[in-house]
Amino acid sequence: MAHKSDIEIARAATKQPIQEVGARLGIPSEALLPFGHDKAKISQDFINAQKDREDGKLILVTAVNPTPAGEGKTTTTVGLGDGLNAIGRKAAICIREASLGPCFGMKGGAAGGGYAQVIPMEDINLHFTGDFHAITAAHNLLAAMIDNHIHWGNKLGIDARRVAWRRVLDMNDRALRQVVHSLGGVGNGYPRESGFDITVASEVMAILCLANDLEDLQARLGGIIVAYTRDRKPIYCRDLKADGAMTVLLKDAMQPNLVQTLENNPAFVHGGPFANIAHGCNSVAATRTALKLADYVVTEAGFGADLGAEKFFDIKCRKAGLSPDAVVIVATVRAMKMNGGVGKDDLGRENVEAVEKGCANLGRHIENVKSFGVPAVVAINHFVTDTEAEIQAVKDHVEWMGSEAIVCRHWAQGSAGITELAERVAEIADSGMAQFSPLYPDDMPLFQKIETIARRIYRADEVLADKKVRDQLRKWEAEGFGDLPICMAKTQYSFSTDPNLRGAPDGHSVPVREVRLSAGAGFIVVICGEIMTMPGLPREPAAEQIMLNDAGEIEGLF
Structure with a gap:
């Protein structure tokens, strides 16, 4: 049986009018500003009126360092939201909006995949609500x-x-x-x-x-x-x-967007800073609103936990006074193999040894997440090529790290494939086990904050920064910007600043090329290694495959 493409699955879905989706969270239709029948913004007046309500539980979905094999972080975020609703919990998801750049470049769409997607997929990936x-x-x-x-x-x-x-x-x-x-x-x-x-x-x-x-x-x-x-x-x-x-x-862009998953559960899709050069989380406004309206909110942070989760904790949670209750780290057998040295063309062959070797990457992310005081569980996003022995190798390693790994089949089965994870995550979130605290205090000197992230999260030995950079940081401290958090801009592919260094390297150096003060946003961007703030298109951009078919439907969006 041929697998349907993401866009075919999305197109075949039965959408509910957005007013019905809003009603599930207690949002009256007059508080929704509709864009067509399947998208709406939530009015600021309604949001303001919720401020005294108790917050639900906040669950962060993060991942291992991304590989060309794909990890499925958004897919898992969507799947977990559907899974929680399927086991009778009132849950909403919060994800970022898609940038047109990657859509027409390499990455394709950013609305989940398989049977764990947010819809209308085409709109979310294109102009959406502007x-x-x-x-x-x-x-x-x-x-x-x-x-x-x-x-x-x-x-x-x-x-x-x-x-x-x-x-x-x-x-x-x-x-x-x-x-x-x-x-x-x-x-x-x-x-x-x-x-x-x-x-x-x-x-x-x-x-x-x-x-x-x-x-x-x-x-x-x-x-x-x-x-x-x-x-x-x-x-x-x-x-x-x-x-x-x-x-x-x-003024309108500030208001969170409401859409739905394939299973008609509420999804907030709002904001979208890059995670390697910015802080990589959806908007505080959407997350806060969701927390007031749902009992469980599943959100994601960009790329691997060394970037996305660290910034979610140290920038977003610190600034917004949020406190996460549980973390899910997404891993795949394929990503473990790549971290263990297997090339992309050999991923289909069983290789337990490479899986075990690559698990060092996952193990380090588990350690790092736990260092923030939040319990972590691993979601093994299942691919049909995974063998039992390979899956067991991941489970054993995670257990050895003092955590647990649960196989998830939401891509193929929707919420039915992720109920085990949903039950466990709800249990952890309800347990009150989380004792969240950021990595460093506000009053630590700026350069020391950079060193703290480099040493404790990236496991580097040193930060290399010339006098110009250090002088600039001291000048900002003198001007009153010393209490700002750090936003590291580095490659997403490695713990180090070398994108080719997979696994769990240590003893490396973190070279700081320049520092930029984002005084309005309230953080300092530290640019490490070769990082582009304007990407280019690849040799064969995704845009070459995107077109309207004879029925007037969009083809080629992943």
Whole structure:
């Protein structure tokens, strides 16, 4: 029997009107702002009215370091949400919106897969409710206002060589990484070198995802440092009076989006900062709203636990006062084999030895997650090629690490394939075992925070940073930014900064290339190794396969 593609499964699903999905969480239809029949935003007034309700339990889904074999983190998040509902618990899921860049690049869609998906899959992966377009517009409005201010006399004394605010575009476009603009004469402004980042790397995206409400959003936007004067004095967004107009552009984007899973369970899909260059979690607004409306909220953090989970704990939970009750670490036999040195073409062959070797990667993620005081369980996302001996090898290793691994077949079976995990996760979340605390205190010096993450999470021996970087960190401390958390920007493929170093390396060095202050979002980005804030398209982009068929349906979105 040929397997249906994700898009065929999604298209065949029976969708409920979004008002019915909202009703399951007690959201009245007047509190929903519908986009068509199957998507809606939740009104700010309704959200505000829930603030005194008790919070449900928060469950984080994270994973081992990603491999080309695919781990299925979103698929497991969706499956677990369906599984919890299937065993009679009132659960909702919270995931990120998809960026157009990877959609047309390599990764394909980001709405789950198989029989564990959120729908309407095509909309979620394309323009959805326009949030990313609004973020792009707000970001670029600020960029235009900076250049315009310099053009009309530059009252603030901005040093054109020290403009820190680049432009953004939600597309993978390497040609725009470094550009020279304002060419063509006096009327076009002062020529200078600049560049574009992808929208999901924008500080505006991070701010939208961390802001509590519109007032907080505007205050954070106002706090963005956009440039410096000749004597290195920071110029803020509010100095240019751009924060008000940016908030206006973002007022609807701030409201969480509600959609449904294939099994008609509620799903919040809102915000989407990249996890390797930003903090990689869906919005605080969506997570908080879900916690008020459901008894269990399943959310995910991007890439492996060394990036996504660490940032979820140290940035999102710290900033929003959230406290997770349980963590699920997604692993696959295939990923263990790749971490054990098997090439992508040999994954179909049984290789217990490679699985055992690769489990070192999983073991380290379990240790790291537990170090935050939150109990962890492993979900083995099942593939048809997995053999019993290989699955047992993973289970044995996890048990040896003092945790437990449960095989999940949600991709093929939907909620029926993940009830065992759902029962166990609900039990752990209800037990009150979690004693969550972040990795480092707010008042630790900035460089020491970087070293703490590098040593305790990446198992590095040292952080390499030249004098310029250390001086910059000390200067920010002197200016009052010393209590900010750290957002590490590094490769997702390894604990180290070398993407080819799989498994569980230790004794390596973490080279810091540059540090960037995201004063509005409230963290410091530390760029390690070769990390791109504007990806390129691959040799054969996914876009080549995306088209409308004769029935007017979209083909080629994964």
